[in-house]
Amino acid sequence: MRKREALKDKLAFIFLLGAAIVIMFPFFWMLSTALKPSSELFLRPPALFPKNPAWSNFKTALNMAPFGRYFLNSSIVASSAVILTVFINLLAGYTFAKHKFKGRKILFILVVSTLMIPMQIIMVPNFIIVSTLGWLNTYTGLVVPRAAEAFGLFLSKQFMEDIPYELIEAARIDGESEFRIFIKIILPNCKPLIAVLAIFTFMWRWNDFIWPLIITSKKEMYTVQLGMSTLVGQFYVEWNSLMAIALLSILPMLIIFLIFQKFFVQGIATSGLKS
Structure with a gap:
């Protein structure tokens, strides 16, 4: 039995190691390409490691366009979206989870069903x-049109259903307003949920390309994703510069994840999919 268990552990380790290598290889290839001089980009067979690493490619890429401004724009948009979107979704989730009103279930189903509507369908109305x-x-x-997300509302409602009603009732007896109950009782008990929503919201808004492309025509308002598209020419692509950017x-997404990772797994596990 012990030999079988040891064999299973070894096979599991090998499988997980192989999966990790497959997952991490694209990032390794990005770094390798970013460090290659132009003369090594199209070697046959391709080299895994650059023979003469060109760290100056990062500086060159940053100077090809005002990427400092683009990074600032993306940071403002993503950070503002996290604050606004998470707050609105938490408020809505609290309402659906802890307040009973006529048509609550139907309204919740209608809101969640909007997840099935492709963004392409609402682009024109939103633009108008x-x-x-x-x-x-x-x-x-860039921020307000997508300030509320059905996905975040769904997670919020499912998570808050586990918060005891007794805490809320006790606060109401003490004369607390609903908003103060939300701030003083609900939010402190929702740290894992807030971490999950913050990570997802930041990731979605930081990586968003279509919506900024639609409503921005001035280059000073470009986000990082739009800025990277300027490195793609009609007949030639600066692959090392593109990979560097x-x-x-x-x-930034890695930093956000490291900040909130303490609560991330707990938030995913306890948000649940119960009815």
Whole structure:
């Protein structure tokens, strides 16, 4: 039995190691390409490691366009979206989880069902609204139209259903308003949920390409994803520069994950999919 268990452990380790190598290889290839001089990009057979690593490729790539401004724009948009979207989803989740009102279940089903609507269908109506409000080429136009997400509302509602009603009732007896109950009782008990929503929201908004492409025509309002598209020419692509910027664009998401990773797994596990 012990030999079988040891064999199973070895096979599991080999399988997980192989899966890790497969998952990490694209990132390794990005780094390898980013460090290759132009003369080594199209060698046959391709080299896994650059013969003469060119760290200057990162500086060259940053100077090819105002990427400092692009990174600032993406940071403002993603950070603002995290604050606004997470707060709205938590408020809505609290309402659906802890307040009983007529048509609650039907309304919740309708809201969650919007997850099945492709973004391409609502692009034109959203653009018309943003254009009418004068929000083209503004941070407001980049953030507000997607300030509430059905996915985040669903997770919030499922998570908050496990918070005891007794805590809320006790606060109401003490004369606390609903908003103060939300701030003082609900939010402190939702740290894992907040971590999950913050990571997903930041990732989605940082990587968003289509919506910024639609509503921004001024280059000073470009995000990192739009900026990277400027490195792709009609007849030639600066692959080493493109990979260098792509690697740098991953760093903010990695930092956000490291900040919230303490609560991430717990939040995913306890948000549940119960009815």
